[in-house]
Amino acid sequence: MIVLILLILVAVLCFLYLNGTYNENYWKKRGIPFYSKNKYLGPLFEFLYAKQPGFQIMQSIYKTHPEAPAVGVVSLFGRALLIKDLTNVQYVLATDFNSFSHRGMEINEGDILADSIIFNNGKRWKLMRQHITPLFTSSKLKSMYYIIDKSAQDFIDYLKKNPQYLKGNAFETLSTFCSAAIGGSVFGVGTESIFDSPFLKMAQKASQFTLKMNFFFAIANASPKISNFFGIKLFKEHEGFFIDAIKQIIRARERENVKRHDFADICVSLQKNDVLKDHDTGLELKPTDEFLAAQAFFFFIAGVEPSATTMYITLIELGRHPEVLAKVHEEIDNTFEKHENITHDVLCEMEYLDMAINEAMRLHPPIGFVSRQCVQDTVLPVGNIKIEKGTTMFIATYGMHHDETYFPEPNAFKPERFSKENKHNFMDAAYMPFGKGNRICIGVRYAQLQVKAGLVHLLRNYTIRTILHDNEDEVKYKRELVQLRVSNADVEFIPRL
Template sequence: MRSKLTPAFTVGKLKGMFSIINNIGLEMNQYIRKNLGQQEFKEICAKFSTDVIAKCAFGINSHCFEYEDANFREVGRSIFDFSWRNGIVHSSYFFMHGLAKLLRLNFFEKRAVTYLSDAFCNLFYMSSSFHNKMIVCYFLFLEGEKVVAQAIQFFAAGFETTSTTIAFTLYELCVQPQLQDKLRCEIINNIKENNGITYEALQNMKILEMCIMETLRKYPAVPFLDRRCNEDYKIDGTDIVIEKGMSVFIPTLALHYDPQYFPEPDKYKPERFSDKNNYNVDGLYYLPFGEGPRICIGERFGMLVTKLGLVHILSEFEVERIPDTPVPMEFEPKSLLLQSKVGLPMRVKEYQPISE
């Protein structure tokens, strides 16, 4: 299945999605301009990433910036917002899989799966010509569940992780206004030099990339990786054997805060990544997207969406710390993904360039 999906994330495909994501960025800025002042930025970023995934994966305008109760946004909340149902089911899937299988627990709520399945199947059917409808229906009959499952996985894995990365980056920039000004200067100069935001120019924003990489270090959206051992493996220098079929959990958050690899780990220092080749040279300890043959298939897509979201916001607005902004950060202990315990409230105002 991975080999079939990989072509969907080539550079050519990403360039084809660029204008779609860029237009949604423009809609986001219109929304922010109408709602200046104190805002919960995690929610704004979630609206943006949900609109992007809905359009790119399902071909649907989810209208998250138009309607507070947009269906796709409600589905997203039901998947990752904490509830006792989600807490019990998600814990069972990761740590008591036999129980989850025995009780036939659905990882996502049934209404969310039904909505996303219907949306994807309707897209599949409506996008086909009359002569191809029977072929599409036959295809869905043969591999329908697998195809729909990948679309749902793309939605679930993409919108929350991306929105979290954008929001945490803005949080750190509101705490460090000088760094925010430095990054904004790079963004605005890049836009002027290229007469707009372009795919190629986006790759040349070094400060932007360094900030995102540091955000992914300090706030990895998924604080642990889970894998299953394919064959018995004896750890070198020990008598410990990881048996075939055993689940292995890798503590990404702990690795990213290890002072041996990241001095002063509690500090947000994008300059750590001025040279990306300095990391993972003597082992694997920086793992925001995983690593190896199971590395996140949507890494480049996620980076593209994150960069575009930040470029749109920071080119036109400033984010400021307010009394409700959580400093220091406290994580929500009941959440599957890394989230702030009290959200990410900040003040946003229009950027006013200093006249020369």
């Protein structure tokens, strides 16, 4: 037995050695520099033992060859390329989408809650995206806005009744708001927003990137084949609870027959169609309760985690920059003086708050890098780089957001960068907290509304103080693969006089 294990180990090591060397030569032959620091296992595996978050490893690769349009890396059993040039980035995410429609991750059959838009690829992804997009049109968001605003107002009452939440673990406190808002938007709003919901605990658990989850994601990203071989299921433990909840909500909504303009409404109308069909490809999909639960499940995770992170990082930076905080307060107070209610349209007029959020997301993008996989041979225009089917493409969002070519003084918090006068096209191209192109975040506008509504009501009633632990002067992050989580800060909410 020991001999067998040793033989397997030697075979794996030989394979990794040959694969690393092959990849290095592969990219060098094409005139592309290679990330040789981790030539055999690549950045996704470097993450498993390094002290840095995965997106900062991607940033260091991004910085290694300042002049190169791309850097070759290993992706365990495959090859990968970190693309830097903005024309190539645009080419991969949008212009030649047909060659890069795959997210670079695959889920395994039977992983019911992972069967959502984000993890699907090809024709099935297209069909899903077509049918779920209508939930996020401007008119749908406008009619849904009352749910978000009510959650934000109820959140303030909740803080007033529970002053213990004003200090200590602000991220958790903001997550309770996000969970109530997304819960209302997905399932409908009751007479009161629910801040202590089992869904929040589930969403937090599902996106709590334990070592096991980070490992699963690294494997699914680095090699769908291995993930398939081990039958990795990402969200198995939440299936029973979540699918059951969605079934009950849909059945209740069918019985009630009232429109609430939320996701549950869409579920009921999709199920009336019996099958979803893509007329171009002929592909059909049955909108079963399980299928709809998978979509709602991901909305829940995205509506809580990255959304709460966005509020948190904005508040952290506002607390560190009193002059910016004063301007945000002024804008909010003026708006409340002019308008009785903060409607969708009123919220969208608040430009300075928008600039502050944009700048916080530039400094600390909640999702630190994105990936795609090439599904047919093609050529990247800048550098004339031939890309073969199967190559994974990494785009280092965090790296681009901190590149001084696009954002001078990249580590400074300057909302003015995002004013109408200062915004430049190249800056737009390098700024992508919600990704870009055909697979851009489907919930981008929803998320912006939720974050803004939460901040407007919070900052109308409270001012803030940012505390950086151990007298550090820099915001630091936890060791996560893709998600950005702050490790050394907190925010205190102080009632305004």
